[in-house]
Amino acid sequence: MAKLLTIQGGKPLNGRVRVRGAKNLVPKAMVASLLGSEPSELRNIPEIKDVDIVTSLLTIHGVKVDHDREAGTLTMDPRETRNATYSEIDTHAGDSRIPILFCGPLMHKNGEAFIPDLGGCRIGDRPIDYHLEVLRNFGAVVDKQPSGIRISAPKGLRGAKLELPYPSVGATEQVLLTAVLAEGITELKNAAVEPEIHDLIQILQQMGAIISVNTDRTIRIEGVERLSGYRHRSIPDRNESASWASAALVTQGDIYVEGAAQRDLTAFLNTYRKIGGEFEVYDDGLRFWHGGGLLQPLVLETDVHPGFMTDWQQPMVVALTQATGVSIVHETVYENRFGFTHALQRMGASIQLHRECLGSNPCRFGQRNFLHSAVISGPSKLHGADIDVPDLRGGFSHLIAALAAEGTSRVTGIEVINRGYEKFLDKLIGLGADVELSER
Structure with a gap:
């Protein structure tokens, strides 16, 4: 009722x-744990629906998640990551658009990712087409099917030169989560530079990523072969x-x-x-x-x-x-x-x-x-x-x-x-x- x-x-x-922790950072930091070869710990976790959704999505992809609600701490172990089906992702995603950010990490881990139809607050145009175009620039192959979208990287993901038409937070996050393990150097111009973006960069740097942010909204990422886990307190x-x-x-x-x-x-x-x-x-x-x-x-x-x-x-x-x-x-x-x-x-x-x-x-x-x-x-x-x-x-x-x-x-x-x-x-x-x- x-x-x-x-x-x-x-x-x-x-x-x-x-x-407590920022809604616009915590779910993205949880996704970043997929990139690691070791467990990660995230502190200052709010008890909000988006955290529960991402916990479910990580779990169906094989990540072991331990949520200590009293302490406000999440521990995420990605060492047994696996693929999930369209129906599983659709069931657990609900009206969240967060599954689009799983694509880069899952392609690095498993070679492919799946996306169902995505929701979110109806406050304006939030198409995923630009996310898909960003992934194509890294060498991803996008296959749109009736039940959802399959994204794969048969030749691996490679660094790219990108410029956003607008400093979109979501697109900047997509680039960061994909570029850190891509081969070569990625340069993103007109990037978003919100505090939550800088906090995500600090997390990725702690994991072993090499990322620099210039004053002209340009972010430069040098791909590395391996990332470890992180221990971080959300802003x-x-x-x-x-x-x-x-x-x-x-x-x-x-x-x-x-x-x-x-x-x-x-x-x-x-x-x-x-x-x-x-x-x-x-x-x-x-x-x-x-x-x-x-x-x-x-x-x-x-x-x-x-x-x-x-x-x-x-x-x-x-x-x-x-x-x-x-x-x-x-x-x-x-x-x-x-x-x-x-x-x-x-x-x-x-x-x-x-x-x-x-x-x-x-x-x-x-x-x-x-x-x-x-x-x-x-x-x-x-x-x-x-x-x-x-x-x-x-x-x-x-x-x-x-x-x-x-x-x-x-x-x-x-x-x-x-x-x-x-x-x-x-x-x-x-x-x-x-x-x-x-x-x-």
Whole structure:
């Protein structure tokens, strides 16, 4: 049966939450363990759905996985890696797109890999065709079949010169996980350089990879013959940290986020201060709270790192509905990420969506008829509503809005939020939220 979350809004969130390893790093680090000839250990593991999915995928491929949930540690032994069937992968992958990143490691280990149809949050175009083209550049042979895709490397994988049309995180990860054991040198231009990418590079370097990152977004990988295991502590989840910060701002609360790291939140913290939020930095986390005055409107454009991250945009939009004046948000990373605003409009927010690029950053979507700019007028008095969660970040943003609104909200589809937010319901209750979970 579907779960229904009933929220009584209007209460500030106060207290402490703990943020563990990054959703955008931990599953990829787990895949990297396949490349090793020895066991690997990954620490600071969050209890989220994506970790469970990758654990299942590793297990069906013969990796022995030991998950100590109390300690937040994963041990992965890839020494008996084997192939899995399309049906096994499809069953265990669910709506995750992570199987595409198994391709390079599995071809190095077993000579081939299989991919079923892939899912993921419906926030924009995330085709796997570019991943497949990247693999072809390394010498892979792609065979599309009715049940899925078989990818093989009959002549082995060789280094390649690549340039991404856009600094895609997923494509950069694909190159890294494939190039480290490929013969020769790989050069990737216009690569993503997010903190999670650098953390993955540190893991691969610890395993024996030779990787350099230049200031012009060029990554150079010298292939090696063998990689060992690793022992690594994941960086904290900067997206979850920013979400709790926005929750403190919108509900006029005060939240200490244990584990949050200032170094990975620079662009967010600048924006948070501009709008009227306050924060303090401690050795083990950050404290966020509403500054007490009127929230200020602003012009905001998402961008790849080191810009304002697209995953921070949706919670911040909720905060901007409470700012006095007109704000403009230009989404330049995913073309369909404003779908979540329909529920905010029903809750009383004044948000208009536009196809034009309402910003100064070069944008891929300006002439493609996507509603990728938003004009937000505030402050708006939010009221409770019935909401169905559309995607991970949009869903958490809906929760923030419902917690700040007057009256009762009923939220369905909250299972999506479990993909990236560890024990989010327990954390909300611990912060004083008036919520009740039931079966619908």
